[in-house]
Amino acid sequence: MRSETKRVRILRMNRAESQKTTDIVVQEFPLTIVLNDVELVSLLCSPKNLDFLAMGFLFSEGLISSRREVSGIHVDKERGVLWVETTHKRKIPQGFAFRRLITTGCGKSLSLVNRSEKGAIRKVESDLTIPSGNIYSLMSKFQRRSELYKLTGGVHSAAICDRNRIVAFNEDIGRHNAIDKVIGECLMKGMALRSRILITSGRVSSEISIKVARSGIPVIVSKSAPTSLGVQLANELGITLIGFARGLRMNIYS
Amino acid sequence: MRSETKRVRILRMNRAESQKTTDIVVQEFPLTIVLNDVELVSLLCSPKNLDFLAMGFLFSEGLISSRREVSGIHVDKERGVLWVETTHKRKIPQGFAFRRLITTGCGKSLSLVNRSEKGAIRKVESDLTIPSGNIYSLMSKFQRRSELYKLTGGVHSAAICDRNRIVAFNEDIGRHNAIDKVIGECLMKGMALRSRILITSGRVSSEISIKVARSGIPVIVSKSAPTSLGVQLANELGITLIGFARGLRMNIYS
Numbered sequence: 001m002r003s004e005t006k007r008v009r010i011l012r013m014n015r016a017e018s019q020k021t022t023d024i025v026v027q028e029f030p031l032t033i034v035l036n037d038v039e040l041v042s043l044l045c046s047p048k049n050l051d052f053l054a055m056g057f058l059f060s061e062g063l064i065s066s067r068r069e070v071s072g073i074h075v076d077k078e079r080g081v082l083w084v085e086t087t088h089k090r091k092i093p094q095g096f097a098f099r100r101l102i103t104t105g106c107g108k109s110l111s112l113v114n115r116s117e118k119g120a121i122r123k124v125e126s127d128l129t130i131p132s133g134n135i136y137s138l139m140s141k142f143q144r145r146s147e148l149y150k151l152t153g154g155v156h157s158a159a160i161c162d163r164n165r166i167v168a169f170n171e172d173i174g175r176h177n178a179i180d181k182v183i184g185e186c187l188m189k190g191m192a193l194r195s196r197i198l199i200t201s202g203r204v205s206s207e208i209s210i211k212v213a214r215s216g217i218p219v220i221v222s223k224s225a226p227t228s229l230g231v232q233l234a235n236e237l238g239i240t241l242i243g244f245a246r247g248l249r250m251n252i253y254s
Numbered sequence: 255m256r257s258e259t260k261r262v263r264i265l266r267m268n269r270a271e272s273q274k275t276t277d278i279v280v281q282e283f284p285l286t287i288v289l290n291d292v293e294l295v296s297l298l299c300s301p302k303n304l305d306f307l308a309m310g311f312l313f314s315e316g317l318i319s320s321r322r323e324v325s326g327i328h329v330d331k332e333r334g335v336l337w338v339e340t341t342h343k344r345k346i347p348q349g350f351a352f353r354r355l356i357t358t359g360c361g362k363s364l365s366l367v368n369r370s371e372k373g374a375i376r377k378v379e380s381d382l383t384i385p386s387g388n389i390y391s392l393m394s395k396f397q398r399r400s401e402l403y404k405l406t407g408g409v410h411s412a413a414i415c416d417r418n419r420i421v422a423f424n425e426d427i428g429r430h431n432a433i434d435k436v437i438g439e440c441l442m443k444g445m446a447l448r449s450r451i452l453i454t455s456g457r458v459s460s461e462i463s464i465k466v467a468r469s470g471i472p473v474i475v476s477k478s479a480p481t482s483l484g485v486q487l488a489n490e491l492g493i494t495l496i497g498f499a500r501g502l503r504m505n506i507y508s
Binding site for chain 2: 023133
């Protein structure tokens with residue numbers, strides 16, 4: 001955990017009293033991803049499992065569709081650069097991260113557009129059913145795993161689970177990054193994403209619903225609130241969206 | 255508050271019991287900002303005070319340096335488009351939102367780079383001093399103001415304060431957007447930013463420290479945690495950074 005945190009000197013105030021002490025803050029690491037010699041994006045992230053992050057990010061953005069397309073990953077932690085080589089050199093849509101995932105159609109209706117040429121998002125098909133007791137139990141395991149959060153209060157966490165256990169768990173200062181890391185970990189380790197559950201500490205906005213649909217995961221469980229578009233897209237994309245999962249309570253939004 | 259929230263049907267689970275009911279979720283609104291006929295960026299935001307958001311965003315990104323540069327703002331809420339005209343047509347740096355604010359130099363040191371040609375960030379100069387009691391009192395007022403958060407649990411809030419009171423307050427689904435909105439509100443209403451205090455519900459990462467420095471605000475108070483780079487940049491930029499301000503406690507990081 002040493003590389004993910006940093007000890008800093010602080011003044012701790014309590015009512016009118018102050019005390020010089022130290023505190024542990026979470027590291028923020030600037031990482032540039034270079035895809036086939038093209039500088040793609042710079043992310044601010046937690047400096048652990050950067051290969052999972054890159055793999056998950058490329059997959060979520062529709063720039064790769066499987067692990068097999070990646071022929072090499074090389075990280076230079078000193079310089080904050082990660083190079084990815086793929087077997088199949090897809091054209092990167094210009095300003096791809098700008099391209100709107102959602103476009104306002106006529107009369108306030110919303111429609112999905114493809115982010116990249118091959119990146120059509122399909123409705124998630126699954127007959128997964130999970131008893132509520134399993135969700136409570138998974139959520140409790142999830143909470144206990146989040147060590148960096150306990151230490152610093154400054155990160156989000158995400159997990160991929162089957163019905164009974166957590167199969168991948170990652171933390172990151174970014175809500176999106178934490179999810180990209182668990183998706184990336186499953187891809188790299190050859191673990192299935194379909195028929196899995198995604199747990200996230202963060203809010204479920206439209207971008208999260210889309211990311212999850214793209215990976216074929218049928219269930220999102222969040223400790224936090226969803227947004228209106230997050231709920232709407234979950235409905236359209238065939239995802240079960242659970243919010244405010246805390247203790248023995250939860251809200252099912254779709 | 256009606257346009258900022260949406261009522262959705264949910265299934266509320268409590269232990270093994272379930273109840274069909276409704277819940278209020280926060281609206282997520284896709285807004286495209288067009289600057290002098292150039293499509294600049296699409297933000298996912300809360301659909302209130304979109305003019306403040308656009309003004310604050312352009313200022314934070316270094317694309318305008320004062321309110322006087324803006325000759326017109328027009329919002330089409332149906333289409334989710336906001337047009338801004340400026341008197342002085344600055345060249346928009348290509349892929350400006352991609353450009354790294356922070357670049358890793360040699361040997362892990364970090365250095366600031368300019369985001370736009372005119373956007374050099376200066377160290378904040380201020381002799382503002384605030385007794386700790388005022389911070390506690392402002393924080394308590396800040397917490398009471400956050401109505402949308404109480405209703406939906408799904409938003410961030412930000413405020414600009416003088417020593418005794420909140421002068422601008424906004425909420426948004428985005429941590430950055432809420433801060434851009436209060437900065438934009440001050441700009442539009444001709445209120446000073448220097449010698450003010452920014453309060454945020456969100457984490458203080460490097461981007462927040464830079465945004466605040468650019469507006470000349472000398473003090474950041476956050477309910478949440480800072481990151482390592484957030485603290486480092488606050489130190490370099492002459493900003494007092496207070497984290498975990500809750501009740502009668504707070505940590506001073508710089």
